[in-house]
Amino acid sequence: MTTPQLTKNQTLVFxxxxxxxxxLSAYTILDKLRDHGFRAPLQVYRALEKLLxxxxxxxxxxxxxxxxxxxxxDDCHSHGIVAFAICESCGQVMEFHDHEVDHRLMEWVRxxxxxxxxxxxxIRGLCExxxx
Amino acid sequence: MTTPQLTKNQTLVFxxxxxxxxxLSAYTILDKLRDHGFRAPLQVYRALEKLLxxxxxxxxxxxxxxxxxxxxxDDCHSHGIVAFAICESCGQVMEFHDHEVDHRLMEWVRxxxxxxxxxxxxIRGLCExxxx
DNA sequence: TTGCACACGTTATAGCATAACGCAATTGAT
DNA sequence: ATCAATTGCGTTATGCTATAACGTGTGCAA
Numbered sequence: 001m002t003t004p005q006l007t008k009n010q011t012l013v014f015x016x017x018x019x020x021x022x023x024l025s026a027y028t029i030l031d032k033l034r035d036h037g038f039r040a041p042l043q044v045y046r047a048l049e050k051l052l053x054x055x056x057x058x059x060x061x062x063x064x065x066x067x068x069x070x071x072x073x074d075d076c077h078s079h080g081i082v083a084f085a086i087c088e089s090c091g092q093v094m095e096f097h098d099h100e101v102d103h104r105l106m107e108w109v110r111x112x113x114x115x116x117x118x119x120x121x122x123i124r125g126l127c128e129x130x131x132x
Numbered sequence: 133m134t135t136p137q138l139t140k141n142q143t144l145v146f147x148x149x150x151x152x153x154x155x156l157s158a159y160t161i162l163d164k165l166r167d168h169g170f171r172a173p174l175q176v177y178r179a180l181e182k183l184l185x186x187x188x189x190x191x192x193x194x195x196x197x198x199x200x201x202x203x204x205x206d207d208c209h210s211h212g213i214v215a216f217a218i219c220e221s222c223g224q225v226m227e228f229h230d231h232e233v234d235h236r237l238m239e240w241v242r243x244x245x246x247x248x249x250x251x252x253x254x255i256r257g258l259c260e261x262x263x264x
Numbered sequence: 265t266t267g268c269a270c271a272c273g274t275t276a277t278a279g280c281a282t283a284a285c286g287c288a289a290t291t292g293a294t
Numbered sequence: 295a296t297c298a299a300t301t302g303c304g305t306t307a308t309g310c311t312a313t314a315a316c317g318t319g320t321g322c323a324a
Binding site: 061062083085087088094096098100101104105108109112113114115116117118119120121122123124125126127128131 | 233263
Binding site: 139140141142169171172174175178182196 | 301302303304305306311
């Protein structure tokens with residue numbers, strides 16, 4: 001899937017995420033866009049919904065936040081399952097793809113006759129700088 | 133770690149989760165315990181906090197819900213990382229442990245000098261019955 | 265031109281989680 | 295025994311996260 005032209009709101013939300021140091025909550029994004037006319041959470045959530053669909057933004061389930069994909073210009077969906085390491089101190093996020101992990105998980109679900117739609121792998125802990 | 137004697141509230145919350153068909157939200161648990169004197173969310177959340185610590189209950193981050201551990205009498209923390217398959221239609225949850233997946237993920241974070249604390253693996257999709 | 269799809273704006277509401285206070289019971293050291 | 299520390303508990307209030315439901319405007323194809 002190639003990413004379609006983003007709308008105004010989608011572009012604004014995406015730009016905020018791209019410039020951010022780490023993941024942001026929807027309400028944090030909203031606050032950063034008040035000067036651009038954003039007034040309500042739905043404006044953010046609707047844009048995020050599309051950006052997630054296009055694969056240019058990820059949702060971090062364990063911290064209710066969103067982050068721009070680490071592969072600029074690329075559709076992340078094509079890389080298989082994405083794993084994240086999230087620093088609980090500084091908020092930094094590392095993104096990671098491993099086909100072996102994908103494979104093991106998909107083997108297992110196949111054995112269970114389970115049909116996977118969306119997989120979340122999130123490792124919370126401390127990054128090198130914060131663990132020191 | 134061996135599980136200490138549960139308090140009254142902890143026992144009530146755990147029993148509700150054990151008897152449930154699938155994962156429950158904190159507020160659903162609260163509703164089920166109103167007859168037993170529960171009035172406020174904190175009563176549930178405080179019990180859950182301990183049950184999670186003891187490893188007898190899991191939190192499903194992607195659906196903001198809680199489920200009793202599938203290994204009765206056992207401390208799940210000792211099994212390494214837990215993966216879940218969650219049916220988005222019927223809510224059924226399957227629990228799964230795979231040392232190879234653990235290993236790959238831990239190898240990677242080690243390479244990043246990242247210190248992991250808590251890992252989430254959740255696969256949402258359709259179970260065999262619901263996919264039919 | 266009519267119908268449809270989509271993005272957008274607004275208000276209201278639902279759902280999830282914790283802060284802060286105070287009280288009661290338990291434990292363990294002095 | 296008593297005092298201090300810890301832990302569980304109850305209550306009120308609040309904050310954060312997410313979506314429902316309504317209506318508007320625009321572009322495009324039948």
